[in-house]
Amino acid sequence: MSEADLLQPENIVRERWKVTSKIGGGGFGQIYEAFDTVLKENVALKLESAKQ
Secondary structure, eight states: OOTTOSOOTTOEETTTEEEEEEEEEETTEEEEEEEETTTTEEEEEEEEOSOO
């Protein structure tokens, strides 16, 4: 993980998604694998960059 990562494994987002790992990232944002605790399935979360 780099210092620029916005989320870390085990972070909970909006009391629903539990981050498991970072998948990738670039100029447009970062993508994380997470577990949806409501639907009980793995999902991808994209955090868009504020720079545009």
